[in-house]
Amino acid sequence: MPYINIKITREGATTEQKRRLIQGATQLVVDVLGKNPQTTFVVIDEVDTDNWGLAGVPVTEIRAHGK
Secondary structure: OOEEEEEEOOOOOHHHHHHHHHHHHHHHHHHHHHHHHHHHEEEEEEEOOHHHHHHEEEHHHHHHHOO
């Protein structure tokens, strides 16, 4: 029973994009590991950019400086 957790920043991913992520991640474990898609769970966590950091800097600041 695979459990896939996808974490993305909360920046407006559409319902369709998330649907495609769920479908694609499920298909990947089917293709690579031979798992049953009916028992594969996919969870998408959307994280505020204030709560996601890179190189010691919140992503909100990085995006504000155009990096």
